[in-house]
Amino acid sequence: MKKNIQMPKLSEKMESGVLAAWNKEVGENVEKGEVLFEIETEKVVSEVESLESGVLEAIYFEAGDEIKVDDIIAVINCD
Amino acid sequence: MKYVNSKNNNVNYNLAVEEYIFSNMMDDDFLLLWVNDPCVVIGKHQNIFEEVNCKEIQKNGVTVARRNSGGGTVFQDKGNLNFTLITDYNPDNFSGYDEFLSPIIKILNEMGIPAEKRNVCDIAIGDKKISGNAQSIKKNRVLHHGTLLFDADLDALRTQLKPVNGEFKSKAVKSIRSSVTNIIDHLADKNLDFEGFKEVILNSLCSNEIDEVKLSAADIEKIRALEKSKYVTWNWIYGFSPTFIFKKRGDFKDHQFDLYLVVEKGKIKESKFKSITLPVEKIESLLSGHRYDYFVLTDLFSGIKDLEDFADCLF
Incomplete structure (x- = not known):
């Protein structure tokens, strides 16, 4: 099954954030709980852990892109 | 606390x-x-x-x-x-x-x-x-x-x-x-x-x-x-820096050049030189894959005739 990974809301007032870095590449295995990417917004760096285990199948944004909360960032294939 | x-x-x-x-x-x-x-x-x-x-x-x-x-x-x-x-x-x-x-x-x-x-x-x-x-x-x-x-x-x-x-x-x-x-x-x-x-x-x-x-x-x-x-x-x-491009027009001794570098994880992934008088291909192939680091590049050029101190103009 394919799961969409969305931009998380990390504080009450957050509307968007900058995807600061990918910690995984397309095609790589991801375990639940591993850091998938990092977000930087207002000088806050947040490590975002994967909620799924599987293969990172696609990414739709690159480091440096500003992304709205809930937008789909990536797809993990959990099969 | x-x-x-x-x-x-x-x-x-x-x-x-x-x-x-x-x-x-x-x-x-x-x-x-x-x-x-x-x-x-x-x-x-x-x-x-x-x-x-x-x-x-x-x-x-x-x-x-x-x-x-x-x-x-x-x-x-x-x-x-x-x-x-x-x-x-x-x-x-x-x-x-x-x-x-x-x-x-x-x-x-x-x-x-x-x-x-x-x-x-x-x-x-x-x-x-x-x-x-x-x-x-x-x-x-x-x-x-x-x-x-x-x-x-x-x-x-x-x-x-x-x-x-x-x-x-x-x-x-x-x-x-x-x-x-x-x-x-x-x-x-x-x-x-x-x-x-x-x-x-x-x-x-x-x-x-x-x-x-x-x-x-x-x-x-x-x-x-x-x-x-x-x-x-x-x-x-240094290496954790996001990928970047560096462009500069510079001088080395009496030679003018245009420099274009792509640096990924702190290493020179691509370099392009334009110069009428410098050996551009030689410089490009020397730089490839090296750390974009003053000491590393100084060492790289130090033994090379006519290009000693060239690292100074790469930053």
């Missing part, structure tokens, strides 16, 4: 202390106070080559560090007090900066300093900044840290860091220059020195009940290991 007093003035050691406590000591809230010898500290996702003149930094042996939190570049010396607060984090009720900045502003106000919150995460007196703050969030914990400029000599270091002559393109986090002022110039009590100021901050944040924790020998050993394996490494300080 537990208090950790770092008596070490090495920025990379102190950043390792912070990270160690943040990642391993989950059972309590922590306050750390720390002071660094003169150094430059960049934000986690900044391009160091764009922020500071790396050639000058390396030649002059200036200490540089990359912290784990966001934001821009700061210059520090022993007149700056760093404070770190580590506590639990829950995205549903996380207010961001206010819960950390409000107590600090209150303490400063009680000392007669007209400090106010500015923008999202600064403290200022009028239009001059006295404190910059940033955070790092990991699992269910948040680390907030900030600077407090008490009597720092910032010009001394800043003048060493001449801007780079060239053009950068990257999606890295950029610094925003602010005009700054020292707290000491706004104090009613002229007898208060740096140590006295630190005492006031400590006592007030701990509500006069200081619960100091001494790190064990085993803790310190692990902190040293983290400092060595991460904070002082070239791969962290």
Whole structure:
């Protein structure tokens, strides 16, 4: 099954954030709980852990892109 | 809240202390106070080559560090007090900066300093900044840290860091220059020195009940290991910079050239030279794959006839 990974809301007032870095590449295995990417917004760096285990199948944004909360960032294939 | 007093003035050691406590000591809230010898500290996702003149930094042996939190570049010396607060984090009720900045502003106000919150995460007196703050969030914990400029000599270091002559393109986090002022110039009590100021901050944040924790020998050993394996490494300080392009028109002896570099993880991935008189293909193939590092490139060209000192014009 394919799961969409969305931009998380990390504080009450957050509307968007900058995807600061990918910690995984397309095609790589991801375990639940591993850091998938990092977000930087207002000088806050947040490590975002994967909620799924599987293969990172696609990414739709690159480091440096500003992304709205809930937008789909990536797809993990959990099969 | 537990208090950790770092008596070490090495920025990379102190950043390792912070990270160690943040990642391993989950059972309590922590306050750390720390002071660094003169150094430059960049934000986690900044391009160091764009922020500071790396050639000058390396030649002059200036200490540089990359912290784990966001934001821009700061210059520090022993007149700056760093404070770190580590506590639990829950995205549903996380207010961001206010819960950390409000107590600090209150303490400063009680000392007669007209400090106010500015923008999202600064403290200022009028239009001059006295404190910059940033955070790092990991699992269910948040680390907030900030600077407090008490009597720092910032010009001394800043003048060493001449801007780079060239053009950068990257999606890295950029610094925003602010005009700054020292707290000491706004104090009613002229007898208060740096140590006295630190005492006031400590006592007030701990509500006069200081619960100091001494790190064990085993803790310190692990902190040293983290400092060595991460904070002082070239791969962290320089190589962690986001991919960037550097363009410059320069001169080498009597030769003019145009330079175009693509640098990924700190290494030269692609270089293009335009010059009528320089051996461009030779230079391009020499540079390929090497670290974009003043000492590495100086060594690379040092034995090559007519190109000795060429590294000087690559930054």
